[in-house]
Amino acid sequence: MPAPRHLLAIQGLSPPEITALLDLAEAYALLNRSGKTQRDLLRGRTLINLFFEDSTRTRTSFELAGKRLGADVINMSVSTSSVNKGETLIDTAVTLNAMNCDLLVVRHNQSGAPALLARKVDAAVINAGDGTHEHPTQALLDALTIRRHRGTLEGLVVAICGDIAHSRVARSNIYLLTTLGARVRLVGPPTLMPAAISELGVEIFHEMPLGLKDADIVMMLRLQRERMAAGLVPSAREFRHFYGLDAQTLGFAKPDALVMHPGPMNRGVEIDSAVADDPARSLIAEQVEMGVAVRMAVLDTLARRSTRNV
Numbered sequence: 001m002p003a004p005r006h007l008l009a010i011q012g013l014s015p016p017e018i019t020a021l022l023d024l025a026e027a028y029a030l031l032n033r034s035g036k037t038q039r040d041l042l043r044g045r046t047l048i049n050l051f052f053e054d055s056t057r058t059r060t061s062f063e064l065a066g067k068r069l070g071a072d073v074i075n076m077s078v079s080t081s082s083v084n085k086g087e088t089l090i091d092t093a094v095t096l097n098a099m100n101c102d103l104l105v106v107r108h109n110q111s112g113a114p115a116l117l118a119r120k121v122d123a124a125v126i127n128a129g130d131g132t133h134e135h136p137t138q139a140l141l142d143a144l145t146i147r148r149h150r151g152t153l154e155g156l157v158v159a160i161c162g163d164i165a166h167s168r169v170a171r172s173n174i175y176l177l178t179t180l181g182a183r184v185r186l187v188g189p190p191t192l193m194p195a196a197i198s199e200l201g202v203e204i205f206h207e208m209p210l211g212l213k214d215a216d217i218v219m220m221l222r223l224q225r226e227r228m229a230a231g232l233v234p235s236a237r238e239f240r241h242f243y244g245l246d247a248q249t250l251g252f253a254k255p256d257a258l259v260m261h262p263g264p265m266n267r268g269v270e271i272d273s274a275v276a277d278d279p280a281r282s283l284i285a286e287q288v289e290m291g292v293a294v295r296m297a298v299l300d301t302l303a304r305r306s307t308r309n310v
C-alpha cells in the first residue's frame with residue numbers, strides 16, 4: 001500500500017509511521033535549537049494555511065515550519081460566519097487547486113471538512129483540527145514532548161482530563177498513545193465524556209484523585225464552552241472545584257508526574273497558574289516548541305510523497 005498523501009487523522013497510522021514522524025521531528029527540534037534552517041527543502045513549494053476557526057499556536061507554527069523549510073507561505077483566515085458550509089468549502093478548494101498549491105493546512109469547525117477537501121485538491125492536505133474529530137499534529141507534538149522526557153511512551157500512564165467530549169486533541173491523543181503502548185485514562189464529568197469512548201481501549205474515571213493515581217503524565221484540556229450546548233457543566237467555579245488541576249490535585253499523581261495542556265488555557269478553570277507555570281512540572285512551553293518541529297517533519301514527509309512536479 002503506498003504511503004498516504006495527506007495527514008487527516010492519527011487513527012489508522014501504524015506504530016512505525018508514527019515513530020518515523022517523531023524521529024524526524026526530533027531531528028528538527030535539534031536543528032531549531034541550533035538556530036539553523038533548511039530553506040532549500042521546500043523551495044518553490046507553496047503552503048496555504050486555510051483556517052476557518054481561530055488559532056494562535058497551530059497557525060503560527062505551521063507558518064514558521066513552512067518558512068524554515070523554505071516554502072512560500074500564505075495565510076488565509078476565513079471567519080466562520082462568512083462560510084456557506086459545504087458548497088463554499090468546495091469552491092474554496094477548487095480555487096486553491098487552480099493556484100497549484102502543494103500543501104494545504106486546514107482547520108474547520110466541521111468534523112470531516114479536511115477529508116472532503118482532500119478529495120477535491122491535488123495538494124497534500126493536513127488536518128489542523130476539524131470539529132470534535134481529530135487534531136493529528138497536536139497529538140504528535142504531545143508524544144514528542146513526552147518521549148523527550150520519558151524516553152518512550154510504552155507503559156506510561158497518561159491521564160487526559162476535563163472536557164473530553166469536545167476535544168479533538170483528546171481523540172488524536174487516545175489513538176496515538178494507545179497505538180504506541182501507553183495506558184490512557186480519561187477523567188471528567190459524565191456529561192463531558194463521549195458515548196462509547198471506552199471502546200477505544202481507555203479507562204474512564206469521574207474523580208480526579210482516582211484518575212490521577214500513579215499517573216506519569218497529566219494532560220489537561222480546555223473547557224470548550226464555544227462548542228457546548230448549554231447545561232453540560234453547572235459553572236466554571238464548580239468545574240474547577242471538581243476537575244481543576246492545582247498543586248494539591250497534582251499530588252494524587254506520581255511524585256514526578258509532568259503536566260501538559262494544548263492551549264489556550266483557561267487559567268483558574270481547568271488549570272491553576274501555580275501548576276501551569278512551574279518549570280519543574282509543566283511541559284506546556286515545550287509543547288509549543290515541539291509544535292514547530294513536528295509540523296516541519298509533517299511538511300517534509302508529505303512534500304517528499306507529493307506527485308506534483310515543481
Ligand code: NCD
Binds near residue numbers: 129
Ligand atoms: C486545541 C484545538 O484547537 O483543538 N488548541 C490547539 O490547537 N493548541 C485545543 C483547544 O482549542 O482547546
